[in-house]
Every structure is written in C-alpha cells, then in structure tokens.
Amino acid sequence: MQKGKIKQMVAVSMLSTIAYLLMMLDFPFPGLPPFLKIDFSEVPALLAAIIFGPIAGIMVEGIKNTLHYGIVGSFTGVPVGQLANFIAGVLFILPVSYLFRKKHTVKRLSGGLILGTALMTLTMGFLNYIIILPAYTWFLGAEPMSSQMMMDLIIKGITPFNLIKGTIITLLFLALYNRMKPWVMKQIAQQA
Secondary structure, three states: OHHHHHHHHHHHHHHHHHHHHHHHOOEEOOOOOOOOEEOOOHHHHHHHHHHHOHHHHHHHHHHHHHHHHHHOOOOOOOOHHHHHHHHHHHHHHHHHHHHHHHOOOHHHHHHHHHHHHHHHHHHHHHHHHHHHHHHHHHHHOOOOOOHHHHHHHHHHHHHHHHHHHHHHHHHHHHHHHHHHHHHHHHHHHHHO
C-alpha cells in the first residue's frame, strides 16, 4: 500500500514537471487574440487523472500552475492567468477521469474528452465574463471593460480558443492513448 502511494506521488511530481514544461511551449493561434496561447500541458494531467484518479489530475494542474507563477510570474502581479488555466484544466480533465474510470473504453474516453471540451468552453466563457476579465482589468489598474466589449472578446476570442484547444488536445490525447494503451491499462490494474 505504502509503495503504491509513493509511486503515485513520484508519478504526479514527474507529470507536473512535464506539464509545466509543456506549458512553457505555448503558441498563439492565428486569428485569435495573442494573449490566448495554446499549450499541451493538459496531456500529463489527463494521464494522471485516468491512471490515478481525478485528485491526481487536479494535483498536476495545481502544481503546474504554481510552478508557472513562481518561475514566470504574471504581468498582473497576481496569478489571474494561472488560476484561469487551473480552472480550465480541471473542467477539462474531470469528465474524462469520471467517465473513463467507470469503464475503460475508447468510447468513454472520447466522450469524456468531448464533454470536457464543452464544459471547459461554456464555463470559462461564463467565468471570464463575471470574474476573470474584470480581475485582469482591476489588477492592471485599467479602465473596466464594458459588458459589450467583454461579450465580444468571449464570443470572438475565448470561446473559439477553448474549443480549438480542447479539440487539439482531444485528438492528441486519443492518438497518444492508442499508442500507450497497454501501459496505461497495466498502470490502472496496478492501482486497483
């Protein structure tokens, strides 16, 4: 039992480090605001969540964003962007973990990834409107955005960004899972 917990802690630490490194390899998507950058840091969190459970995936998201804030910082002075990334990542990985851990099929994995993309997209649109965008402007000391400006940014930037990011990560993770399926299933069996 103790050996399994140590193995899980080491795996979560390693996956968190990989997630942080992947977060640093971000890039803007053409046609979207340049501050919205796509990265693949949810892939290690997804791996942790389907092997060890949702708490492990959440821990990877938390450690990754804490490292990012501690090393890179934030142009607002507070971790608004890291907090938004953490929330988006958790919203994305939880449906995947829940559905896949009930029954280990590609169909349930795909359904979880699609549900996670939808949940992340819708919830982040709402949270950006009521909390995240107002927090950015407040901490930057800028004039608050009007409701119309926020809605335009959400509809034309944030929503497409989350859909694109979710779709890219879904396709990448499914391809990765197909290559790693025997290893993943062995790790899941060892956790049971």
